Amino acid sequence: MKIFHPIFLFILLASFATSCSDDFIDVENKETLTEESFWQTEEHAIQALTATYAALQSASGSKWAFFEEMYIAMAYRGDDIVNNSSEIYGRSLANFTNTTDESAPFNVWQASYAGIGRANQVIERVPGMDALSNETRNAIVGEAKFLRALYYFWLVTGFENVPLVTKFETNPDFLFPSQATPAQVWSQIETDLREAETIMQDSHGPSWKGRATKWSAKALLGKAYLFQEKWTEAASKFKEVVDSGKFDLLPNYDDNFNGRGENGVESIFEIQFTGDRSNGNDERHPFNFEVSPYTFGGWELFYPSEWLVEEMKTDLGADGNPSERVYQSIFFDDPQSDMYSLYGGDNVPYADVAGELNHPKYFKKYAYNVDENYYTGTNIVLIRYADVLLMYAEALNEIGKTTEAIDEINKVRVRGKAVPLASLTKDELRTQIRHHERPVELAMEYGIRWFDLYRWSRGNTAPESIKATLEAHGKPFAGNFVEPKHQLFPIPLQEMNINQNLKQNPGW
């Protein structure tokens, strides 16, 4: 027979085909960017900064984590809100019966640290990027520091006792930090913001609106001082913002919440959202559904509290009726009250639907379908100029400048078409600020009311027990509130399970 039978030839070729080297198991990565290919261009630096901002919307970027976890964690314990008790979301938190595994505080923790980890990457890597101009590098690093400070602000006011991480650590040996003292965290916040305010940009061009400016840093620094009762420093920081002439109150109060005033003259810093759905993106939030009545196609997850509505009814305009800011904040049993309906897109008077409503009163802020895209793309305000003025007034009052304080407050009242305040004593004004001006102007806004109650109870200036305030304001289940336990979030069990160096907050 033939030696080179065709079949042998085939087998021969087949065995040749296998005689190669290790190159076969060197498979090129064609799918993911790596540390080697990244951190090269200005675009990369901007992408990293964008990701640092993205944690504002929650660690996962999910609209549900943003509302059902983060907003609820920050807002539901306040006296301005009652939750819809038929819905599970945040109920045990609002009832002060939650346990340490409650997911809402964990989401705040996780989002904050995700933001911090991303800021740390930017702060570590961008200064060494030669492709960027000095100015760009400064702007980006400054914004990262601003964001890191903001995230630590959420952590220290929510949990107080948190690890202080200022480096993106990849060595497993250093991934299990112990907690720092609150003073150390506050000091880091101040350091970051003081540096940020000097290197950040004064403003951003149209396509970059929404990025933080040096004024955002100054306002947040003022707020940080306020929380530490550093009244003089706070007042001078807020004064810088006020005197800059860059900000003003929107003529129409409602434009802060209906999309028209986005990143506008009243905006100091906002969490950006959009209705743009191109390329599979989804950067919307569900507040329009969360606040709207069932009858308007909403899910009515929470309502203004009885106390808030009664307080608002005392916020009068020149005609003796509630002020315009009240009509634009809540939907209630009043001949002039109306609300945007998700069904028709028109404002519906209260009287027309009174019989169909499941609950007597609703919030109206963010109820609009601005982007005509189901969920909404309206930005969520974190710090607006009215808040700066009220914080400025509070600081002024505490350092004895009560008359100047009233002037600042009246700017806010007048814009809301409420009659100006007459003269008050320092103590009267303090109470007015604490239990009228701030809750009426800033009702339900992101991260405001509960944290005010928190700082007034933890501070030394006329401290007020949160429990007493909640009970006085008729918060349901205020009787479950235990001090000091409920002043702070528990350190999340999810984190305690992983990091055994953490100590639980008192009482939890």
Next chain:
Amino acid sequence: MYQKITKHLPLCFAWMLLGLLLSPALGSTPDKIISGVVSDASGMPLIGVNVSVENSAIGTITEVDGSYRLSVPDNANVLEFSYVGFLTQRVEINGRTTINVTLQSNNLLLDEVVVIGYGRQKKSDLTGAVSSVNVGEIQKLPTADITTALQGQVAGVNVTSATGAPGRPPVVRIRGLGTIGSNEPLYVIDGIPGDIAYVNPSDIESLNVLRDASAATIYGSRASNGVVIVTTKRGKTGEPRVTLNSFIGTHSLTNNVEMANKAQYNQIMKEARANGGDDPLEFTLDDSQYADTNWPDAFMKDAFEQKYDLGISGGADAVKYHFSGGFYDHSGTVINTGFQRYNARLNLDFSLLNNRLTISPGIGYARTNSKNIFEPTGEGNASFSPFLYTYSALPHKEVYDSNSPNGFAVPPNILGSGNPVGERSLEKDQNENDYLQLGISTDLKIYDGLSYQFQFGANVGNNYNFYHLPAYFFGPQALVEDPFISENRSRLNQWTMNNLLNYQKDFGDHSLGLMAGISREKSQFRSTGGVNRKLPSSSLESLSSGIGDEASFGFNSTNTLQSYFGRLSYNFGNRYFVQGSIRRDGSSRFGSDNRYGNFYSVSLGWAIHNENFFNVDAISELKPRFSYGTLGNQNIGDHLFLARIASGGAQLNYPFGDAARQAIMVGALSTTLPTPNIKWEETATTNIGLDLGLWEDKWMLTFDYFIANTTDMLVSVPVPASSGITTFPLTNGGEMENKGWEFSTTYRNRGGKLDFDIIANLSGSKNKVTKLGFADESFTDGYIEFENFPTTRTEVGGEIGRFYLYQTDGIFKSQAEIDAHGIQPNAQPGDFKFVDTNGDGTLSDDDKVFFGSGLPKFEYGLTLNAYYKHFDFSIFLQGTQGNNMYNGMKMWLYRTDRIENVSADLVNAWSPSNPDSDIPRNVSTDPNSNIRPSDYFLEDASYLRLRNLQIGFTLPEATSKTIGISSARIYAGAYNLLTITGYSGFDPGIGNSGLLSRGVDRGFYPLTKSFVFGLNLGF
């Protein structure tokens, strides 16, 4: 240096093979013809007996009169005669040309040849733990896929349905859980790793499960979870034989979860709202208003199942063929679901060069069409089960409305959103998958026991998913504003090439087997998909007709594996057996320093029954076995050793700009830890086994005990959120131990009027995590609700996925009891009393305690076959013992805090007038959090199931011959007819596919009961 040698090794090896290949090809030996008759002990000729030259592919089968004629090489020494139900006989040729043989009937298949990794071995030579599955037995089960049929058939193989949805593959775990990472076994189909789900069960000739290291090491890299080796049917010499098998069946769901009807709901909710201090719901006030719908009834339906298989096989000495075609159809027990599969396979065998060269190509094709239903199986956060959604729909809602454009009713505002039947019916989620398996194997006998084998196999998978939603409105929480379309195509290209050299030779009492091989595998996955969020009309179903926001996406990944392996088997006088295997695997999935893993095993066996000194008549086999070896696992994603940058997506993107609709910027940076040193996971297994045969192997028993230690476990290691990372890094993080035992026994009675078999198996395993993560972090999982209510915890010192729950101690009957308990200030009479297990005077997470897991302590299967005259009867029982199930469905349906339907049980909830109830009071606010994860919702899910019951009748040959059929059997049976369990949910046999969430019932597609009628015909 080492690196350098290994680099050149394959090249050298190939040339060595070539040399070996060519040299013997120069000489060939002439053939001679041997013929004879094969009969049984009573002298009856046996038809279809396999006659072959030992250790070769040369063979034939006997004719109707028992005769055979075989052309054998001149140097052939021994002929083998094998036949099912008879002892295989080896007959020395000794120059004879006529050999008549009488086969001894024996039920013991002792000399059965078992397919092992890269070869075959006589069952009697085995030293490792290999289970040979009786394929004929499991082909009796009316299932679409072979893995489902394996449930309860093999000791040490745990098969659990993740869900009862048709076409969904079950979860197969060999020897329990060996790692927190991937526990998927490796499937090798005709020598090539592939996807078993696409293989038609009726095409399978043999199925063997390699359980211990000695058997599986030869597949080193992916063998640590066990290997399932499947061969498909091939042709045999003879006239074409045509077989036609078919069954039809009806399926129905057992709806054993009773929901409240409208009046019951109204009563329960009025009570709950009053107890919670809430106003009553408007729509519950008048029982005469609204519909009274039974939603589960509208959501589910009886299904029809049918399967048809045609086989044609036969051949001459030079060419043998086996062709099969099959069709399977299950119409789905939930509306708008269903599964179909088409199969075709052609296996050919060419004998060339005087039978010295065999070339065996095979081609298999499968198409599956499915109408899918999403279910929240798996680990991590819970999402919504469509069954729960249906069960909890208010009875007040109507299902249909002839005036609505799509025919389904829109609920009035007051009843909230949603029409589960409408939403399910309008959603199109369909898959059309094609899977092609191509293989060619060539086997060349080189010289005197030395042979060379080359195998090449390719699997090509093309999957296509089509998803379409028309615009609909069932309330604001259940609306699709614009018609939506998504299409996704993926392509999987895998190939494997093996070069093997075998040497098998007996030297007197010494028997030696050597095998050496090299192998390469490559797997490429690519996908392309697109969506459009707005179609101008609901009737359009193409992407390009879309006018809304669109997006495209796709993946591209490749991995390769390069391996060198060898095996030595030796036995002395069929008494002392030794086997050793090594394998060196290089994987593209690891960085250059960790690329290669070396695995080895040794095993020993002692056939005591073959010793001269052993003469206990009753014991026909007594063989202790021992093995030790290491196995690897690399079942992870690609390029994890690179420091990866995450880019894009909702998590990282963020909008900027001054428009109301700001543009979205892409965000990118690192969201996990780099793991440059990631390497092979390794499992070291010790196996001790014993084979025992009694009364001439009428009764066979096999026992195995194993200890497996896994190190460098590949898991997603939990890292504190404070690190800033949001994706846990997948790396080597943990160690664990898995111990277990397996027992199986077969008793066969033949020769009487009533022949019967009793086949039973029993096995159990227990695992323990010994090291976890970077700092012994614990893993929390088994969520019942999004982000909330975790039910399992995995930590060092315990088994994987233990339930971790509050402990209840009945229900408070009075305020005095609550005051005395002192730690539940929000409780009222009728609420659960929770135990302060740590005695610290408060009720907190620290009071949760462990309550077993979803893994059974042991499980068993019992088959009884009986044959009487023309009748055959088969009964198959299967069960598990000691596994718990968290009844998440019950937990949902016991909640009166939402405006959704509840369990009818709540009619009997605790109340002052019903103080002995064990169901807590109905209270809408649930101030005591009665629904928190507690042992109240944990149930013993042990069960005993009558899996199959079948009666068959075979037509007498004389009768069937008259109608031109050589054999005909008809049968009728019932599948899953009866289940005995204490579990109150849908089905104790549904396990959830997640490892850390095993036994967490989120309300999955229940298993169905079916009645079948079938036909087996041979022409």
